[in-house]
Amino acid sequence: MSDFNKDEYLNDLPDMDDLSGQAAPAAASAADGASADSAAAAAGATQEGAAQPAAAQSQENGDSAAADGADKADAADGKADDTLTPLGQAKKEVAEYLEALQRERAEFINFRNRAQKEQERFRQHGIIDVLTALLPALDDIDRIREHSEMDDSFKAVANKIDKAFEKFGVEKFGEKGEDFDPTKHDAILHKPDPNAEKETVDTVVEAGYRIGDRVIRAARVVVASPQN
Structure with a gap:
């Protein structure tokens, strides 16, 4: 399993701006029409406001500014979710899951390596315990080899013991x-x-x-x- 780079993956996600190029002119036209209507309404409001007291006009302007500020705050909160297409949002979630899976895999590999080292250590301790217990008998076999002749049966047993320890790395x-x-x-x-x-x-x-x-x-x- 190759390393997964979440940042490189997310950089390739499609934005809403990339997929809305054809709708941009229509949106611009609608925006121009809305601007013209807003200008006409603003002119009428100005004429009507001229007849109102100065205090009432100031209160209306303050309410309008507060409403505009609330709309901008709501737009900023939803901007992060609106920039990605549904496909892009799905890919982002997949990237997060893959990153979590990669962390879990690395932790499992480390655990497996530690377990193997512990297993080998316990195995060596077992071999050492058996060898230590048999050392006096092995010394006696060596003395018999050096100072006397072994019969074939005893020699065969001694060779089997030597080969058994060699098998376990002794x-x-x-x-x-x-x-x-x-x-x-x-x-x-x-x-x-x-x-x-x-x-x-x-x-x-x-x-x-x-x-x-x-x-x-x-x-x-x-x-x-x-x-x-």
């Missing part, structure tokens, strides 16, 4: 020989190494886990450090 990290990074490694011991040029992971005691950029548990490692 990443396992921590390898021997990689650079030490305090943001994802928890050094439980630093040991000097004459061959080390920089701090590197010498032994992984417990693997680390993360979801995206969020570290669930840092890898617990022994770090080989330069002697100097």
